[in-house]
Amino acid sequence: MLKNSLLIFLLFIFSLVDVTGQDFVNRDHTYLPSIRTVQLYIPGLQNIPAFAQLRQSGGSSNGFLGTNLLTALDSFVRDPSNPADYNPEVFYRDREGRFGTSSNYQQGGTLRLSFDDLATEARYLYYRFEHCNADWSKSDLEDFEFLSSINEQRIKNYEFSFNTRIPYVHYWVNFPNEDQTWTKSGNYLVHVYDSDTNEPILTRRLVVFEEEVSINAQLIRPFLVEDINTHHEISFEVDFTNTELKDILNNISATIIQNGRWDHAIIYQKPTHYAGNTIFFENLGAYKFPAGKEFRHFDIRSFDYPTRQVLEVSKEINGTEIKLVPDQPRGTSKFWSDRDLNGSFFIQSLDNYDSPVAADYAHILFSLQTPQPLLDEDVYIFGAFTNWELNDQYMMHYEDRYSAYFGEATLKQGVYDYLYAAVPRDKSYIDFDRLEGNWHETENFYTILVYYRPFGQRYDRLIGVQAISQK
Structure with a gap:
């Protein structure tokens, strides 16, 4: 058990490991095309806009706790000795190992991993943790050294979608829980797999840390x-x-x-x-x-009335199709300030009661207008909903007759941030400068x-x- 409080939030990974006989990658990743909307967040707070910022009481600009509740990037478990200094979103673990919140938030004390499977039947799913070093290689610790109980645990919670055009099964599990908690700080991977087929389902990362030191950081002139x-x-x-x-x-x-x-x-x-x-x-x-530059974003919380960046909504029996307003390259355009989610997304339906199983999915059509295709480069849609990775299902295709790139994504009702990435054919690097540009006033x-x-x-x-x- 840690001497001091633990702090939890989500991070990102790379490389290969072998878990329960499967190959898992060490980054946020989904292994099946039917797995969608993977989130790690504070229960009850996943719909709070990610541009919200937490400031310590009386703190300076360095006291900002950058909050991304949608991905739990900075969802903290803080020291209970100073509970009044923090907002309800900030959690702590006391010296007896009990989790709670500084303001007794009813849903507090845990993170929730949730995701959807675009299917009509439920799977028999399990998860396990892997402890990693600072470079995300597997650490030398055995399971019993960083967990309070057996590693393999079943995901017991699932629910079928209700009154949606595209059916799905919604799964969720809270960490820590009555079956298991962490006993060491460091980098962690959580792997989810199907116990019947032995298929890997997803990998997500989180970090548990001790508050042993304080860090004073500032942005300086380059x-x-x-x-x-x-x-x-x-x-x-x-x-x-x-x-x-x-x-x-x-x-x-x-x-x-x-x-x-x-x-x-x-x-x-x-x-x-x-x-x-x-x-x-x-x-x-x-x-x-x-x-x-500030992220591009669109709002598809409603399929019944126009929302931001939506050009057209077409409802069919087997699904909804949404065309977004065509985008333009911004590499040389002037900077403008616009509140965004720093690349993240949140789920919410304004058409039905706000429930994880009432929000529907839609097929989204993206378009990027350019006079001609990029030479020796592909264009990808990129953001948290793509797991911050280059995925072939989000690669765009150029059509000469429209002088534009087109791409598609199947997404759940909510608000999404995204960028366009220019990538050499060998995928040696990701270039945002050509299609998006850089400006020092951008908020990050x-x-x-x-x-x-x-x-x-x-x-x-x-x-x-x-x-x-x-x-």
Whole structure:
């Protein structure tokens, strides 16, 4: 059991592992095309817009806790000794291992993993956790060393969709629960699989951390002149007054993430120096990210009346088709400020009572107008609903007669953020600059994670996390 409080939120992963005889990837991923709308969130709060920000009482700009309740990116379990300082969305684990909230929120104390299977029959599903190192390789810990009970657990909760044109089965499970909880901090993968067919269903990541250190982070003027108008740069320091750390320059490392995306995270950064009880990360020019622009977004909470970015709704017996307003490239366009979800999405139906099984699915048609196709590059729809990965089902196709790229997605009623990515045929990198552009005034969330692994320890402890916003 952890000495101090645990903090939970969602992150992102990469590489291959073998679990229960299946190949699982170490990133947020769905293995079957019928699996949709995978979310990890605080029960009861999944429909709160992700652009909400939490500020510590009387805090400065560094006190912003970037909240993405839709993906649980910064859903915290905080220290109960200071409960009045935080909003109801912030959770803690006390020294007896009990979970609760700082404001006695009725649904509090857990995260919920939920997803839909576009099918008419329920599956017999199980899940298991995998403990990982800071670089998301499998740690040396055995199951009994990081879990309170047996690893393999059944997903007992499911419900069939009600009065929807596209039928589906909705599954959910809460963490921690009466059957199982974590006993070590660090990076975790949760793998879901079908016990009858042995098929992998999905992989999702979450992180459990101890609040052993405090992190003071700020966005600074980029070190390189050519980055001033297009990039964000971060400087931060770590205060370890309340804990003992050994061989700091070798045993401490940090990772920085923009908007919860692990595909371009800055990982395994070592301190530049330390003095007294403060560790400094001051490698100028090293901790920078392209600023991007505010995410594009659309609102499909209703199929009965026009909503944002929707051009046309066509209802058929076997489903609903929605055409979005055609998009234009923004690479050279001027910046405009617009509240977004930092790439995420939330689920809500305005046509029926708001329930996970009353919201319907629709086939969404995207279009991006360009005079001619990109040379030697493909275009992908990209965002949290694509698992932040290049998926062939979200690759767009160019049609000369319309001078536009077209792409499709089957999505549940809600609000969604997205971008268009230009990708070389070998998928060696993702280029957002050509179709989206970068501007320093763009609002982003940055999350800093600090790991500690002293000599002889067999896993990376996550001893501190801080999230800051550009605005």
